[in-house]
Amino acid sequence: MDWNVELLGNTIGDWLTALGLALTINVVVGLLKWAIIARLARVAKQTSIALDDAFIAVARRTRQWLIFGVTLFIGTRYLELPERVEAVLTGVATVAAFLQLGFWGMAGLEFWLERYRQRTLQTDAGAATSLAALSFIGRVLLWAIVLLLALDNLGVDVTALVAGLGVGGIAVALAVQNILGDLFASLSIVIDKPFVIGDFIIVDNYMGTVEHVGLKTTRIRSLGGEQIVFSNADLLKARVRNYKRMYERRVVFTFGVLYQTTPEQAEKIPRIVEEIVRAQPLARFDRAHFFKFGDSSLDYEVVYWMKDPEYAKYMDTQQAINLALMRALAKEGIGFAYPTRSLYVEAPVRVEVAPAPSAS
Incomplete structure (x- = not known):
């Protein structure tokens, strides 16, 4: 050759x-x-x-x-x-x-x-799922940049193309602004983490446990068992109360005793309540006061903190406090008040009955 x-x-x-x-x-x-x-x-x-x-x-x-x-x-x-x-x-x-x-x-x-x-993945399954949106946006931006750089190096004037893409992007954004609003709201939830899967939240008058955080909606399971679906954009506009993020639970409860309670007995009650609350392993006592004269009772207000915010443990502790309080007050001869009304008559009323006319 x-x-x-x-x-x-x-x-x-x-x-x-x-x-x-x-x-x-x-x-x-x-x-x-x-x-x-x-x-x-x-x-x-x-x-x-x-x-x-x-x-x-x-x-x-x-x-x-x-x-x-x-x-x-x-x-x-x-x-x-x-x-x-x-x-x-x-x-x-x-x-x-x-x-x-x-x-x-x-x-x-x-x-x-x-x-x-x-x-x-272990702590926030919703965030891991919603990363699909971030991945999609990242892919689009990356390949758009690569395409524009390649065309520019090939000698193509990309100025008009970029301007056309900008105008087209505005038109598309206006057409699907609600969907894009939910999409970016989903990204905000993923990044900022106001709540995650498993959190118990209250939104306006609705409450439940977060089950799913998607690209457009967030779903929670209410206490009644039904699923409530929120738009992500609307959800971020609302005030969300996240009970899972509580480190401690502040508890305030009141009770009333009879007006027949003596001042000496009334003075003992705050100390009795303090001893009962301090005996609970998960409770931290704050205060107990005789704070007002009610319509039919002497009213007391008690404040304590739960070291574990779980609702079931709070209810167990409150139940134990209530039962111990009933026993302690019964031992002191102090009765719990209930709605009563007393009628006082100043003097007996004498009623004279006229004799019946005799028949003639």
Whole structure:
């Protein structure tokens, strides 16, 4: 075979040399990829550093056919090529390079999102699920940037394209503003975490346990058993009371005793209540006072703190306090008040009955 035969101004030998150089660089890149994945993976298993894991994830997304598009351009640099062929090779190399950068960027984004999802999976399943929205937005932004950069390097004027995308984006946003509002509200819930799966919340007059945080709606299971669905945007506008975030529960309760209670007995009652509350293992006493004269009772107000905010434990403690209070007051001869009304007559009323007329 005659290696001096020319093709597009270069001999066959020159073309084979250029192809061999391109393939050699491609093979070197492939070997480097294998070394990173195989060798570095062993080291990564023994460390807790995330950087080496991210590097491996990026290396796995290396596409040899895209690398070949770049190495072919490098291999033909010393050849004398027609302007049209040169432009084609430059375009192929540019597109391949930016596609590969896009794949690497996707690998980094997915690695970060997966790492974040694993960290939140145990405590916030809703956040892990809603990361799909963040992943979608990240993918769109990444590939939009890659596309614009590739077109700009190919000599395309992207100014008009960016302006058109901006106008189109505004039109789309206006058309689906409610959906986008719920979508961004979902992201706000994921990032800010006003509540998570399993929290007991009250929204306006509705209350229940959070079951699901989605891209558009949040669902809670009410105490009655039915599921209540809230729009994410409306939910963030409301005032949410999250009882799961309570570290302690403040408890205020009142009771009344009979007006027949003597001042000495009334004075003992706050001390009796204090002893009863302090005897409860989960309660921290705050105060107990005789605070007013009621319509039919002497009224006392008691305040204490529950060290464990769980509602069932609060009810158990309150029940124990009530029973102990009944026994203690009965022992002191003090009775609990109940609604009564007393009628006082100042003097007896004498009624005179006129004698009946006699029959004649």
